[in-house]
Amino acid sequence: MENLKIRSFAEYKKAYKKSVQDPEAFWSEIANTFTWQKKWDKTLEWDFRKPEVKWFQGGQINITENCLDRHLKKLGNKTAIIWEPNDPDEESRYITYRQLFVKVCRFANVLRNNGIKKGDKVCIYMPMIPELAIAMLACARIGAVHSIVFAGFSSSAIARRINDSECKMLITANEVYRGSKKVNLKEICDKALEETPSIEKVIVYRRTVEPTNMVEGRDSFWFDELQKASQDCEAEIMDAEDMLFILYTSGSTGKPKGMVHTVGGYTVGTTYTFANVFQLEKDDVYWCTADIGWITGHSYIIYGPLAAGATTVMFEGIPSYPDYGRFWEIVDKLNVTHFYTAPTAIRSLAKQPLKFVEQHDLSSLKVLGSVGEPINEEAWHWYNDNIGKGNCPIVDTWWQTETGGIMISPLAGITPTRPTFATLPLPGVQPALMDETGNEIKELNADGRLAIKFPWPSIARTIYGDHQRYKEVYFSAFENMYFTGDGAYRDATGNYRITGRVDDIVIVSGHNLGTATIENAIDEHEGVVESAVVGFPHDVKGNALYAYVILYNDVEPSDKLIKEIKDLVANTVGPIAKPDKIQFVNGLPKTRSGKIMRRILRKIASNDTGNLGDTSTLLNPEIVDEIMAEAKNI
Ligand code: PRX
Secondary structure (H helix, E strand, O other), X not given: OHHHOOOOHHHHHHHHHHHHHOHHHHHHHHHXXXXXXEOOOEEXXXXXXXXXXXXXXXXXXXXXXXXXXXXXXXXXXXXXXXXXXXXXXOOOEEEEXXXXXXXXXXXXXXXXXXXXXOOOEEEEEOOOOHHHHHHHHHHHHHOOXXXXXXXXXXXXXXXXXXHHHOOOXXXXXXXXXXXXXXXXXXXXXXXXXXXXXXXXXXXXXXXXXXXXXXOOOOEEEHHHHHHOOOXXXXXXXXXXXXXXXXXXXXXXXXXXXXXXXXXXXXXXXXXXXXXXXXXXXXXXXXXXXXXXXXXXXXXXXXXXHHHOOOEXXXXXXXXXXXXXXXXXXXXXXXXXXXXXXXXXXXXXXXXXXXXXXXXXXXXXXXXXXXXXXXXXXXXXXXXXXXXXXXXXXXXXXXXXXXXXXXXEOOOOOOOOOEOOEOEOXXXXXXXXXXXXXXXXXXXXXXEEEEEEOOOOOXXXXXXXXXXXXXXXXXXXXXOOOEEEEEEEEEOOOOOEEEEEEOOOEEEEOOEEEEHHHHHHHHHOOOOEEEEEEEEEEEOOOEEEEEEEEEEOOOXXXXXXXXXXXXXXXXXXXXXXXXXXXXXXEOOOOEOOOOOEOHHHHHHHHOOOOOOOOOOOOOOOOHHHHHHHHHHOOO
16 A cells, blocks of 8 residues: 555645546556556546446456455454444454455355356345455455445335346345344345345344344355355456446436446555545554445445555444444544544534543544535534544545545645545546536636546446436536536635535435435325425534425325325335425426426525525416415424
8 A cells, every 4th residue: 555655745746747647657557556367458448428438458356356365465464354343342353354354255155155156246235244344345256246235225225226236145134233223134124025036045144143034945144154165265357347346326316326336447446545545554543434335335444445454443333322422432442543434423423512522532543534425614623623633634535426436535644624625636536617508617716516527447337227327417417527416616726615416416414315216205105196305404414305295185284194204215215314394285386397496495495585586487486485484384
């Protein structure tokens, strides 16, 4: 990792310049520091109009050889993963690189013994336990494509994802601890499995001793499978552009998008960005609090840190259990040096009495990170003052599931930080601000839509099974550019501040939710005619959801109905997607072509009704006043 690191602001500027002037030479030099099974012939081939991006063609690389094998000689006895359980009285687990290597190889053989081959899709629905990391790395070892589904998602959300990519196997755990609660994951899976014909085998890790329902011939226990597997497993030969994983993210239509990442570019991109943004030193302990079910966990709990030879912490629990000091207790206990979390967690912890922070020694901390949503000024300062004690640079990292790795961020201790700004693009990233007519805004001190002009190695290559949608969503807004879906402001010195989504995706507590998916769920209720869901500002979650719901004439609004609708959303999408507010309405503001005017609904939900803009072109302008009047009571 040392040979990847930029060490001064001057070096950053030099690297950035080179990455724009000669991207192929720039990335070749970086890629050369990795372990390749075979060197590539062509560094880059791309055309955003098609769209097509191929990095390191002709090259062969297995990410697990970069995360594990190549470290064994020097770092074999170094801790790769420290696992911190939900219950502070249960013991932490320390897994060295050598131990992890053996566990991954052995589980890779379990996959093979169960008929999984290169290219097969494997769904993983597991809690934050080391076996989740082992399962994903084992897939990568043999070239199986993992599709990890966040363990807070519902049965139907799992089923939709499994069916979309026709997964052959599901790996899960019987139960999961979450704070003081226990959730039966296997039960949720069993329900999903009623509608997933492609699944042939289910492997269940026993996290608790409770009896588990097992289906003969289909289900087996992780431990029993291990007994039958050898621990020798050669890494599969992988072409640089072979699929590494699929990860679903919300889209503007109801159907989630299976973003496809490929091995070569993703390995190079995540490791390079990890090394440079966080600037770890030899004995540092790095902790990212995300769940591995999201891209942050894929790239910056597992692949990036392990490829860089770091010690990475995995935490099973939640920040409020057994009390609101849990994060700080873990930092203290494990001497965490690098702490990376989401603004929503910072805001919720900042609301608690300071004693929860002060009880713990945070002097090990060197660098703080933020990801997933814009960090507001107040949260930034609280983080800086109370956690970093004014001594830790805060890296506000902007990126997306689609970008695979960090795109805009300070480099810790190397480039300047500025509250609420993700600051400067990383080398290899060429941002552009665009106006609504599709022209690039070249000025400083300007607001616009954020696009990227040139490919970077870890860009998602397609949406699984729907390349046309990939083209429409990301490459049709602006000619020959990738469109991020975010708005941004660029200040006088070229620093970027991300202002939020400009489409129908709402970031709630750092989770990316498509409003159409939630509307589809609400519309399933037999009393509902139609619904519209928008986001509104929330002081802890960043945004919360507001649902406007039209009922059939013979259905009476009631608290019971509100609960039913919320439960329906929790069951079809997941508890994180439950609307905070539900307003029953007689109609929705629509344009003459029948499109819901969400801009107006957003303003009403945000209680920002001073300037609603022109409503005269609406089909039913009178409905706006009616909705506004009743919104006051919600
Ligand atoms: O709106 C941006 C926001 O999160 C979106 C991507 O969500 P997802 O694919 O789930 O990935 C989240 C983790 C990388 C972006 O389009 N976002 C992410 N990071 C930031 C951010 N908004 C502002 N500042 C950030 N640092």
